[in-house]
Amino acid sequence: MAILKLDKVTKKFGGLVAVNNVSLELEQGQLAGLIGPNGAGKTTIFNVITGVYRPDSGKVYFMGIDITKKKPHEIAALGIARTFQNIKLFHRMSVLDNVRVACHFRLKASVFSAVLDLPKYAREEREMTKESLDLLEAVGLKQLANESAGSLPYGYQRKLEIARALATRPKILLLDEPAAGMNPEETAELMRFIKRIRDEFGLTILLIEHDMKVVMGICEKITVLDHGCVIAEGSPKEIQNNPEVIKAYLGSGVYARS
Amino acid sequence: MYKQPSFWLTLIALVVFFAFISYAQNNFDAYVIRIMNVAAIYVILGVSLNLINGFTGQFSLGHAGFMAIGAYASALLYMSPELKAMNFFIKPLIWPLNRIQIPFFPALLIGGLLAAGAGFLVGAPCMRVKGDYLAIVTYGFSEIIRVLFNNLQSVTNGPLGLKGLPTYTNLWWSWGWAVFTVFFIKRLIDSSYGRALKAIRDNEEAAEAMGVNLFYHKTLAFVVGAFFAGIAGGLLGSLVMTIDPNAFNIMLTFQIVLIVLLGGLGSITGTVISGVLIAVLMEWLRIVETPMKIFGITIPGISGMRMLIFSIILMISVLFFRHGILGDREFSWQGVISFFKRRQSNRGG
Incomplete structure (x- = not known):
């Protein structure tokens, strides 16, 4: 059974749909990545999981418990840290x-x-x-x-x-851009560090990262978001070759030329 | 705890301090004793407001309201039925308050507990507002208390206030409570609960994400702060012998905020020093309100000049000494010991 499950989560801010019908599953012990261009809704997903935001629709399950309406401190106590x-x-x-x-x-x-x-x-x-x-x-x-x-x-x-x-003795650790502002050496050390704490503390880790070296280097599963929607999901290899992902990051051919 | 030298040093300091207090109570003249009493009450007020404003970071302006509750509740309990009958000549006091009289200490405690209850009522909705808005809400609360007490003729005697209260407050009571307040709040902020409060001050969102229950801890700060404000109100009532709702206005809160800001948001030591300092200054600055003759020019005495000077002090301290006297540093025996050791080694080398 998945340790964390997002079931068709939608979060709107006024007219902006920050997270659109996102479903996501994390397996016990997994080291997963969440990537996407700026404004794709990655941090909003973290805030929904940790109870800072209440989604407009959809549910969040942690070890089978519905945590959608719980407060941040209750969720932290259950075992999700960030x-x-x-x-x-x-x-x-x-x-x-x-x-x-x-x-x-x-x-x-x-x-x-x-x-x-x-x-x-x-x-x-x-x-x-x-x-x-x-x-x-x-x-x-x-x-x-x-x-x-x-x-x-x-x-x-x-x-x-x-x-x-x-x-907080978490079961799941959510890392929001852990490598931001680090030089390549620090980043390499951080990657080793994240892997080590995952094994040492028996954690499941979900991380947001812009540094592709980190994401491709340590994540076992990657979810790609764009404009609040999941556009791809899979192993680093699959993601690297996914045309949808390339389009989201670089723009489609037509726009790129003009 | 009991094996550390600091524990014994504190104990010795307390014994010396209370020996001084008992000497002062018997030998000093009434005027000096009164200033010392006021100083103790300011210390209680400053330290308890610092718990809410300085350590928990919730800018509250409700202290005068909590004081009013403590002052009235305790006075209505320790006044004799005859004295109450004399005071309430427009409308009689409601039953059973017109019959009962209890000793000073339990009356104070009940006053403090009622203020703490009010602290809970204010602290709980304050989950929704922050910063300036919180200041307005808490100020609104203390105004509501004032207006309410002005109009509850059959409970508070309205704007006439309560007069001729028996003077129970002496240096033992006031400084005893001041020492207890400092002890309680110092121990509280050094404990795990205190760390949670400081975490809320530093970053509310992160504190919540780390499992700190915001509701519980913010309310805790308000309840504890309000309790001691209520006690201080009770002590003040019995010291000045007369209370009326308008004595607990925004100017009183302003004075307490001044004590906290001057002492340093987040420093108990600083608050104690500035509490005593303000009490002394309040008296000493009376000379600016008396008619003066400077270089042949006669300046008439203007009452209220003292508050002007305090406003200037506040402005200067906010502009140039943001962190007050001590910032968030604290007195500690370790600090004193290492200070003397350093001096000794300097002299040696």
Whole structure:
């Protein structure tokens, strides 16, 4: 059974149909890509999956549960985590605190036991801190744990965002343009990193990316969007040779000549 | 926690502080004691507003409303039935409020809890509005409270207010509550809940995507902030001995916002310092309201000049010292210890 299933999802903004009747399935453990020209509706799909937008029609299923009407924090708690196209860290907080925030929803101790630092809370706090430090170690940021997140260099901020997403213990990780603004070396490292965390944490990953080297290099399945519609779906090879895709990216022959 | 030196240092500091308070209560003159009481109340107000505005990033202007609820609720509970009968000469106070009298502490607590309930009612719909709009909604709330209290003749005595309240507030009560407020809110913002609040301040969308329940946490900030504002209102009522709805107007909220901005949004230490500072300045600046003779020119005393000066201070601080006295830095024993160590090593080398 598919771990994530979009069933004929449509999302309109006024007269603009951002996502048009899109159906999409992700298998457990898959590393899938979502590509398309600017404005194709890729990020809107992420926002629909994570509950930021409610679709006008269609349904989203996660492990068989209908999550279409759930709130973003509920969906995060169920096991779908994301990163953002334009990095959205908690800038004034430390690197460690950024990750610990993402553990917060699992906290069982009440506000009062947190304020009084009762043993129940203290134990949970220790566990959260340990888990967060382990995650920071996994992404190679442990030595920067006490720095302010806003002061990190760009590449580290991307990694911190992924570490933060992992702290929610997701089953699915949605990455929105993880390689944006990276040089070729950083991109190559990022590709290895994404594959590694997929295997290490047993994740299913869906990523949006403009860098074709990344998409073709690591994705097992690619979905191509154009003007809100799915125009192609398949392995990287199939996609590269699909005339529809070439048309969407480069324009049709007639327009290209004129 | 109990093994760290900072815990013992805090304990010692508190013992010394309260020794000073008890000395002050018995030996200082009434005028100084009153300023110290006001300072404590400002500290409570500033720190509790900072929780909402500074740490959670929800710009609220509703503090005067919460204070009014706390002040009235507690006063109506701790006043004696005879005193109430004397106050309510136009319309009698409704039953059962006209019969009961309870001690000061539980009255304060109930006032705080009612304010916290109002905090919930304001915080919950604030899920829908942000930024400037939130400021307007919360300001609207505090105006509604004021108008309501002006018209609920048989509960609040309307614009006549309550007069001759017994003075229970002393330095023990006021500074005891101030210390408790600082302790509670400091512990709260350093906990996992506090991190969630700060995450909401830094980026609401990301916080929600990381599983932070926005509704719960924003409401939490409002409820806790309003509770302490209610307590401060109760303390203030019993200190100034008279309350009327119009005392809790926008100028009062403005003063608290000034305390928070001067101290630094997101710094409890800064808020404590600026709370005390403003309380002292408020008194000291009374000299600008008295008639003065400068170089032979007589300037008549203009009441309200103090607020003008505060406005100028606010403008200067917003223009040039955005982060207030301390920004979002905090006092810590580690900081003090390392400061002295550095000085020592400088002297040695």
